[in-house]
Amino acid sequence: MEQIRDTSSIKGWGADSDKLNRPAHTMWEIPIEGTGAHWETPEQQPGFKDFVSIERPRVTKVFGNTVHPKGLSGLVRKMAFKKSEGTFSHWMMLIFADRIGIVEGYLDDFKQGKLPHPLRERGWNMDKKFKTRRYYKVLTMSGLLTVGLIASVVKLTYGNRR
Amino acid sequence: MIATNYRGPYRIRADRDKSLPKIEHPNDAIIRVTRSLICGHLYHGLVPDCRVGSVFGHEFTGVVEEIGKSVKNLKVGDHVVVPFNIACGSCLFCKHQLYGNCHETVPQASAMAGFFGYSHTTGGYDGGQAEYVRVPFADVGPYLIPEDISVDDAVLLADAYPTGYQAAEMADITEGDTVVVFGAGPVGIFAAKSAQLMGAGRVIVIDRLEYRLEFVRRFAQCEAYNFEEMDDPVVFLKKETDWMGADACIDAVGCEASGSKLQGILGVKMKIRSGSAVALQWAINSVKKGGTVSIVGVYGPTANLVPIGNAVNKGITIRSNQASVKRHIPHLVEHIREGRIRPSEIITHRIPLEEVSDAYHLFSNKLDNCIKPVLIPPHANM
The missing domain is CATH 1.20.5 (Single alpha-helices involved in coiled-coils or other helix-helix interfaces)
Structure with a gap:
């Protein structure tokens, strides 16, 4: 049998032994104090210029809006987003596009007069x-x-x- | 402003000509960053749709500089910690406090919630490794840092500590349980400590880096072993647990696990699997029949080599999720206040934001006994 260990010297040991005291003891609990949201449905952020997963009916209410698809990598991403997230080809095309993006990144640096320093x-x-x-x-x-x-x-x- | 600029796997720099973020939605806030932590997965190019030009950083604190017209819960000048997940607060999942599963923040994918600075698979949001950052749904996520909590402790509440805590919580620990944590990185360290808080009888941490094992032994007052010194970690753990296996195993490693050449080649080098799932394989094989495996290690969205047949035969429960950070913060603040834990002890390096390339290399290569480096923008106090 395993020996029973002395835990008395462990700082805070057992403070959360009672599972009811753990913040997520019931996974689907609705908080009494609310979530901070004061809307039924959030307003829509304007200006979407990216791709939407075909597993979604529409653009989400907010999104990141700084690095948009472009160039050859953008074309590959466009193809990737014709496939669902459950397909291997969707993700492999995205990784391939990321690698093309590295070369495009060098060209962008040169265009902007920046000398990349890989090391x-x-x-x-x-x-x-x-x-x-x-x-x-x-x-x-x-x-x-x-x-x-x-x-x-x-x-x-x-x-x-x- | 100064902001990190991802240029491809293992390449990142700080640029000084990034445009300032602006309010794009009525519930946005602009935050002036005071601390930002480093995490490695994106840097290694393992997450798909991680575009060149992205600003990294999903763990940060900052001062509110500007708020959108519908923001009610924050005011200019508030110093806040921002959870790494972006949550709308009103979708089915947010209503039930599953903030790590918000369904209104990522157009490009349906499985993920929005994260700051973490690829377009999580929404393409710029992150906090910058002087300023846009924070959507400012009334839901940010948490005002209490005056008696230091900013270095607070920044670890953005991800690493809540993720470690939730890992232990999902392991469904009952007093006296034997819990094995795979990985002595920041999340594994916090998971081990949290398992102690939940009354585990024995906590065993497995890793290969001696300095991290030494750290976790002291920080979490637990046992820690180097798997490189074992023939087979699963057999070692069986021997240690009366040949039955642990009551619960926690995978706090994720897709970059060492320990198997096959997994490393297929998952990390060739990327035809979503990373190397060695820790998860060991967790499933080391847990007791009917036990629980908790997964918080990061994996990519494709498939992994895991012994699912053993999981079925042993009747184990597998629980996993991104941490619902907002749900945990108030509780974890109490642990800090009570002196049960001091998260900032894991910060080993304080590096100016401008030297981000060095900081990532240091963290990624585990140089100078690095556990967690913090980036500090020029306007913030070191």
């Missing part, structure tokens, strides 16, 4: 501090790759002229 965006400063070996390994590999690329371009350009 800095990955927080490599922390590696310098806490994983120095990995930091210098990545730095060396990146350096060698860059030199190799430049050398190849130079060779292709000037090599062809001879």
Whole structure:
């Protein structure tokens, strides 16, 4: 048999032993004090520019409204939203669209005059501090790759002229 | 304003040219963020429809800067903690306090409720890792931070602590029960402590990171074991529980669990399953016949490799949900007041919002014994 443990030193042990004192002891309880809502049905937020799940009859009353679908990733998302949430293809198309969005993100950065810095965006400063070996390994590999690329371009350009 | 900008898996930065949020609905509020916490799943690119350009951050506190014309329960200047779920307060689910299941906040999906800063699968709302954030249904979600509760304790009431508490509550713990918690991350730590508050006779935490096991032993006054030092965690737990299994098991890990190469390759690397469900597999196999498995670990919306046949054969109850944060906050505030728990003890790093790339890398790679980093915008006090 398992031994009975002494719980007397455990701070707060058993404070919520009574299940009736736990906030969600009945899952479907209607709160007496209300939920904070003072409407039967909320007003509709205007300006929806996204896709609606085909498992819904309409746009919900509120929604996020900042990163709208666009470009090739937007087209893939449009296809994804023709499928229900129960289909594997719906989610895989969304993940595929997310990956296309990464490339589009680079292009957007360049268009806005921003130079993306993938290593800095990955927080490599922390590696310098806490994983120095990995930091210098990545730095060396990146350096060698860059030199190799430049050398190849130079060779292709000037090599062809001879 | 300064706001995080997601650029793809493992890539995030702070931009200074993000437009200020504006009131878009009569019950919106604009909040000036004072604290924002970091969570890893989106950063790893595991949640579908997570678009480049999104602002992350679903756990935050802030001061009310502006309110919509129908807002009655908040006023400018109030310092509030904002639950991570956005709830209308009037749909079938909200009326019954299932705020994590609100049906009026996500056009793009029907299974999820709206979350701040958590992909378009949860509504595409900008999150709180920014100087300012738009908070819909301001009369329902935000909770005024009591004067005797610190802002660092309060910010953990937005998600991690209520989620851990609800995990224990869903495990249906009766006094004297043996409870196993898989995962010693922030939610697992709070689940272990909450199991003690509910009178568990024995709480066992399983993880692979020694510093986290050490922390949870102290914080929750429980047992904690490293599964990498075991041949088979399920057999270990059976031995520890008189060969019967635990009364309840809690999965506080979710889709990024270590411990199985097959699950890791299919779910995390190839993403043809919604993550690696090793912790859930262990939970189902380690629980006693007729016991309860409580799931709060985050999983994607597709399918997972779980031993559902064993669940049927053992007659176990599986309970799961996103935490109804608003429902739990007043009760958890009392626990803080009574000195039974101090949530802010899990905050290991305080990092300026501008250094968000470093903060995510630190958290994601568990560097410098990181448990929970907090981001602090420039106008807020460190």
